[in-house]
Amino acid sequence: MTMRISVQIDSAAAQAQLRRWGGEFRDKVKKAVSRAIASEAVELKQDVRSHVASQMAVVKKSFLKGFTAKVLDKDLNRLPALYVGSRIPWSAMHETGGQIAGRMLIPLNGRVGRKRFKAQVAELMRGGNAYFIKNAKGNIVLMAENIKEHDRPLAGFKRRYRKAEGIKRLKRGADIPIAVLVPKVVLKKRLDVERLVASRIPRLAAAVENQISTVD
Template sequence: MRISIRIDSAAGNAQLRRWGGEFRTKVQKAVERAMRTEAAEIKDDVRAHVAGQMSVVRKSFLKGFTAKVLAKDPKRLPALYVGSRIPWSAMHETGGQIAGRMLIPLHGRVGRKRFKAQVAELMRGGNAYFIKNAKGNIVLMAENIKEHDRPLSGFKRRYRKAEGVKRLKRGADIPIAVLVPKVVLKKRLNVERLVAGRIPRLSAAVEREISTVD
């Protein structure tokens, strides 16, 4: 995800070119200081917003949202970048649809790599099969057998919790995942509006810093 908001940057850079060398450098540093101060708070606000709108399991997802100052080009004023290192996080900002047949784990979350490995192990052992349930959904099932206790342990625990079952009998069928033709994601985040709301404060901070330059 990348949020892009501009504040008359063309006029600002034109003014920067008109200023003299040493003064121009001081102005650039002043703008950078103001942005770095605001960037830390914007980053915290964005992460708090995401945590409040979504059930975040992994802290790495939240840490992927960041705000940083780009100030390497001496010919331009510094810029503030707000975004996420996780490309697909933008789907939660705009909403959208992911097409293609996909297996979605049932009764709780499982990491993508772990889920793939567990299903592959069950299929290699011949203990994974599809059925069509009463609602017409295609469900991946597995049999509760001792040979596959390890890959099934998490699925059994989550299934028991969801169904309120204390113990599963040997040979019982366990629903693992549902096969879907597409996934529709609703808009759940509004990071762009949050950042836009901080622009007046950021602009004021930049003006204060520039006013100290002589």
């Protein structure tokens, strides 16, 4: 699910007018509209990224950089349009909210990168130091034993577990909760990029009008 918001500020009448205009003048109008959108898109891109950063605990900067605003002006028969979206496939889930079905392991006591988490769990599994238990709440929890030969893959889990529980030091052989197995994940709506873009349409329309007025 990809976040994509396309705002076209031109109407059917404007499209018809564009077709009636002569070739050279029409090209000038298209370029003027493109300039107006491009000038607004730069600031809008930063506003969208700031909005995302304020609503979410962003770990990787690449997530924020995935949000962009740009001009769509390749169609010779249409006026340019504004595209706002993200190249991160699942980012739209935070705009609308939704549910991800399927059994998933969710790291406990803090965030871990997906690839790193997968590699660490795989290493523990290969070493026979990963096992599931059902806790008092009925949750299925992946555990690992604090043994020397697995100090490296367990380092982050131990640190976050000690911090969460207020434990200064873990004894050798102690059980460490790694992750919880869940049947689904429900994501709440956390972003409102569409509202942010909609609020900028009057300003964008004014910029387009100003640029067109300079065409002769």
